[in-house]
Amino acid sequence: MDNWLIVTLVTVGYLFVSLLVGILAGRRASSSTAGYVVADREFGFIIMYFVMGASIFSAFAFLGGPGWAYSRGAAAFYILSYGTVGLAPWYFFGPRVAALGRKYGYVTQADLFAHRFQSPALSVLMAIISLVCFLPYLILQMEGAGYVFDVVTEGRIPPAAGAAIAYGVVLIYVYYSGVMGVGWTNTFQGVFMMALAWGLGLYLPYQLYGGVAPMFESLSQSVPEMLTAPGLDTDGTRWTWGGYSSSIAISVFGFSLWPHYFMKIYAARDERTLKKTVVWYPTFMIFLVPIMFIGFSGVLRFPGVEPADAILPTIVTSLGLPAIVVGLFCAGALAASMSTGDALVHAAGTILVNDFYKVSFNPDLDDAQERRLIRFFVVAIAGVAYYFAVFSSFSLVYLLLFSYGFLNQFMPLIIAAFFWPRATRPGVLAGLITGCATVIIWTYFPELQWQKIHPGIWGLGANLVAMVSVSLATQPMDDEHVLKFVVT
Amino acid sequence: MSMKARIFSTALNKMERRVYSTVTIIVIGTFLATMWPIYPLFSRIRPFVLGMPASLFYLLVLVFLVFFSLLALYRWEDKRGKFE
Numbered sequence: 001m002d003n004w005l006i007v008t009l010v011t012v013g014y015l016f017v018s019l020l021v022g023i024l025a026g027r028r029a030s031s032s033t034a035g036y037v038v039a040d041r042e043f044g045f046i047i048m049y050f051v052m053g054a055s056i057f058s059a060f061a062f063l064g065g066p067g068w069a070y071s072r073g074a075a076a077f078y079i080l081s082y083g084t085v086g087l088a089p090w091y092f093f094g095p096r097v098a099a100l101g102r103k104y105g106y107v108t109q110a111d112l113f114a115h116r117f118q119s120p121a122l123s124v125l126m127a128i129i130s131l132v133c134f135l136p137y138l139i140l141q142m143e144g145a146g147y148v149f150d151v152v153t154e155g156r157i158p159p160a161a162g163a164a165i166a167y168g169v170v171l172i173y174v175y176y177s178g179v180m181g182v183g184w185t186n187t188f189q190g191v192f193m194m195a196l197a198w199g200l201g202l203y204l205p206y207q208l209y210g211g212v213a214p215m216f217e218s219l220s221q222s223v224p225e226m227l228t229a230p231g232l233d234t235d236g237t238r239w240t241w242g243g244y245s246s247s248i249a250i251s252v253f254g255f256s257l258w259p260h261y262f263m264k265i266y267a268a269r270d271e272r273t274l275k276k277t278v279v280w281y282p283t284f285m286i287f288l289v290p291i292m293f294i295g296f297s298g299v300l301r302f303p304g305v306e307p308a309d310a311i312l313p314t315i316v317t318s319l320g321l322p323a324i325v326v327g328l329f330c331a332g333a334l335a336a337s338m339s340t341g342d343a344l345v346h347a348a349g350t351i352l353v354n355d356f357y358k359v360s361f362n363p364d365l366d367d368a369q370e371r372r373l374i375r376f377f378v379v380a381i382a383g384v385a386y387y388f389a390v391f392s393s394f395s396l397v398y399l400l401l402f403s404y405g406f407l408n409q410f411m412p413l414i415i416a417a418f419f420w421p422r423a424t425r426p427g428v429l430a431g432l433i434t435g436c437a438t439v440i441i442w443t444y445f446p447e448l449q450w451q452k453i454h455p456g457i458w459g460l461g462a463n464l465v466a467m468v469s470v471s472l473a474t475q476p477m478d479d480e481h482v483l484k485f486v487v488t
Numbered sequence: 489m490s491m492k493a494r495i496f497s498t499a500l501n502k503m504e505r506r507v508y509s510t511v512t513i514i515v516i517g518t519f520l521a522t523m524w525p526i527y528p529l530f531s532r533i534r535p536f537v538l539g540m541p542a543s544l545f546y547l548l549v550l551v552f553l554v555f556f557s558l559l560a561l562y563r564w565e566d567k568r569g570k571f572e
Contacts, residue, residue, distance in 0.1 A: 074531070074543055081522035084551050088515045091558060213539030220533050220541065227541045229531040245523035252519060272571035279558045282551045289540075289548065421491040479491060487494045 003323040004153040010327025011149070011334065014192070015169050018185050018338065022173025025184035029177070033370045036178035037107040037350050038266040041098075047183040048268055048277040051343070052087065053284035054190035055182075055261065058137070058340035059144025061193065061291055062333040063309040069295025071308035073226025075239050076292055081248045083285040086255030091278045093418060094265050098274060100485065101266040108347075109262040109410075110355040116417045116485050118477070119425045120359045125432060127355035129406050130259040134348045135385060136399035141341040142167055142389035148333040151313040152326050160390045166334050170342045171382050175375050179267060182342045189335035194287045196332030201290020204297040204315060215297055222300060242451030250456040254407040257414065260347030345385075349378035405439035405456035412463050416471075421482045423467065424474045431467025438462040507564065514557045518550050 029035035043051070068076035097112060106112050110130075114123035142163040149162025157165075173181035202212070209215035220227055230244035256262070268274040298311045302318070305311050316329050353373045358365050365373070412431050416423035442448050442455035449455065496505050520526055530546045537545040565571065 077544060077547055078522075080544075080547050080551075084522065084547070084554050085515055085519045088554065088558065091561070092512070211539065213536060216536060216539060216541055224533060227533045228543050229527060241524035241528065245527075248519075248523050270571070272566070275562055275565070275571075279555070279562045282555045282558075285551055286548070289544070292544070419495060420493045422493070482491065486491065487497050488491070 003326070004156050006323035007152050007327040007330055008157060010324055011152075011330045014328075014331035014334065015165065018188060018335075019169045019173060021188050022169075022181040022185040022342075023176055025173070025180040026177025029180040031371070033354075033367050033374070034105070034107060035180075036371050036374065037346075037354075038101075038263065039179050039183060041102060041266060042269050043183060043264075043267040043273070044269055045273050045276050045280075047187055048264070048273055049280055049284070050187040050190035051183050051264055051267075052261070052277060052281055054186040054193065054336075054339035055264075055343040056083070056255075056258075056340070057190075057193060057284075057287075057336055059141050059148075059333065059337040061197070061288075061336045062312055062329075063144055063147070065288065065291045066295035066298070066312045067308035067310070069292045070298045070305070070311040072233070072239070073223070073231040073296075073299075074229045075231030075233070075244065076295060077229055077231070078244055078247045078251070080285060080288045080292070082251035082255060083288065084282055086252050087278050087281045089256045090265065091275055093414065094268075094274050094278065095271045096418060096487075097262075097265045098268060098271065106266060107263065108351055108354050109257075109259045110351065113413050113417060113428075114355075114359070116482075117423070117425045117428050118481070119429065122425070122429060122432070123355045123359045125429070126259075126410070127351050127359075129409070129432075129436065130351050130355075131348060132399070133258075133403040133407050134260070134344050135381075135388075136396045136403060138341055138344045138348070138381075138385040139389045139396060140400070141337040141344070142386055145334050145337040145341075146389065148313055148330055148337075151310075151317060152330045154317075163386060163389055166338055167341065167382060167386060170338050170345065171379060174342050174346050174378055178374075179264075179346060182346050183267075185342060186339045189339040190284075192335045193332055193339070194284075196329060196335075197287045197290045197294075200312070200316070200329065201293040205293050207319065208297050208301045212293060215293070219296060219299060226296075226299065240452045242453045246452070246454040246457050250404050250408050250454045253411045253460070254404050254456070257407060257410045259351060260343045263347060263350070345378055345382050348381045349374045349376075352377045352381070401443050401455070402439060405443065405454065405459055406436050408456040408460055409435035409439070409463050411460065412467050416467065417485055418487055420471075421479075421486050422471055422476055424471045424477055426474045427467045427469075427471025430470040431463040434466035435459040435463030507561070511557055511561045515554060518554050521550060522547065 030040050034040055065076065065079060100106065100112060104115060110123040110126040113126060114120060145166040146159030146163030149157045150159045173185060205212045205215040209218060226232065230239040230241050233239040265274065294312055298305065298315055302311065302315060305314050316326055353370060409432050413428055416428060436459065439455045439459035442458045496508060531543040533541045533543065535542055
């Protein structure tokens with residue numbers, strides 16, 4: 001049988017199992033919006049662990065991650081760094097969010113903040129920002145899936161078809177099973193991804209150098225600048241500590257606030273489950289180590305690969321590995337992409353309906369109607385993303401740069417929500433808008449980024465100044481209302 | 489303005505507050521230790537540990553530091569019946 005056919009069959013096998021798991025999972029949740037969006041607040045530890053782990057590990061894990069290590073060396077260590085403490089804040093504010101969610105029926109991140117600050121406008125604004133952050137991320141996942149499928153089948157399954165097949169499967173199980181589908185498939189996909197990362201991450205250094213230690217010894221002789229932080233910048237010159245450190249900082253600040261992540265707090269069965277997930281989460285990070293080994297293994301053996309993100313598919317298809325192994329690689333890369341894409345598309349549909357549509361146009365939307373609308377928009381948003389992934393050469397670079405910058409602007413909100421009773425509605429709105437505007441300006445004018453510090457950090461500064469000054473200049477909120485939220 | 493901004497709930501006693509403060513400081517400390525100006529002190533190639541350059545192994549140590557700290561906190565809270 002031709003290699004590409006075996007590869008395709010293995011991949012289809014993986015897709016079939018994902019689909020089956022995803023559809024069967026749906027039977028476990030109720031047919032309400034709460035069932036569709038937060039799994040009736042009943043997720044156990046294993047699912048929470050894998051949802052949190054797999055959702056953040058996107059196609060980047062097998063494309064960009066090794067790509068960074070390959071072309072920028074120790075700069076890639078920032079990825080390992082931010083995951084270490086990224087979820088830790090949930091240990092402290094997570095239970096409060098979950099308790100409020102149970103009490104007031106929240107299903108999205110904006111639900112909580114809009115209620116705390118008594119501001120429908122805040123809900124709409126957060127919805128818009130969330131969708132702006134989601135879209136490029138989702139498009140990238142589809143592109144990644146299509147790309148990998150194309151490379152391993154030597155072009156016989158073109159990117160448009162690969163992306164359509166993978167995301168067709170995602171759409172089916174998200175449509176039918178909502179977050180239950182996301183949870184169970186992420187568990188399957190997460191195990192798959194980790195196995196693949198460790199497998200390749202140990203095999204490739206052995207194959208190419210005779211081991212991990214010989215590989216790093218070799219690199220330390222030829223390219224020592226790649227082994228010490230901050231590593232290299234995109235042009236091959238030394239990156240700055242400002243760039244490296246601020247990348248970690250904005251990733252850490254934003255990590256616990258990604259809307260599709262945050263809403264999973266509501267899904268946890270109880271405080272114990274939530275905290276246990278946070279405790280064990282850093283162990284998921286450990287699988288980034290072999291990912292980096294993969295990138296490093298390519299440096300001296302496969303010079304000149306462009307773009308850098310192609311390094312892993314290039315190595316895998318160049319080594320004459322058995323087709324089944326190549327198929328497993330493709331399946332693993334798809335798993336990485338789909339386990340992020342499914343959470344994104346599910347959250348995007350939910351947020352568009354719950355935080356934007358319902359608030360702006362139809363607050364009397366009943367539960368069944370809401371669920372139907374969410375499903376409709378899940379499909380519509382996937383369609384829009386697919387269009388951009390496949391038919392448009394629209395550059396994602398700026399959008400992606402904006403995403404983390406915008407996302408960070410939610411941080412003052414969470415601090416004010418629980419720790420600062422004096423924050424007011426005009427204050428938080430002013431902060432959010434000022435922060436986002438600053439991010440846009442600093443992104444378009446990179447000369448403003450002193451020491452290459454990320455625009456998100458500048459945005460945060462402006463955000464805090466605006467939030468504090470406008471809050472103090474406006475009427476305090478009602479004590480009784482604020483007392484429901486703040487630490488006392 | 490009748491409410492103060494608080495970090496810790498007034499319901500916590502001094503010992504409990506100290507436990508939470510300690511863990512918080514460890515977590516924030518780890519975060520800072522991944523960046524300038526602390527990380528530069530440890531971002532060197534040698535010694536190699538488990539085949540990896542020290543710069544990478546150091547970050548793994550930090551992962552375990554956070555893991556064990558939060559695990560200890562979780563078990564302490566469990567023993568005090570916080571999850572019933």
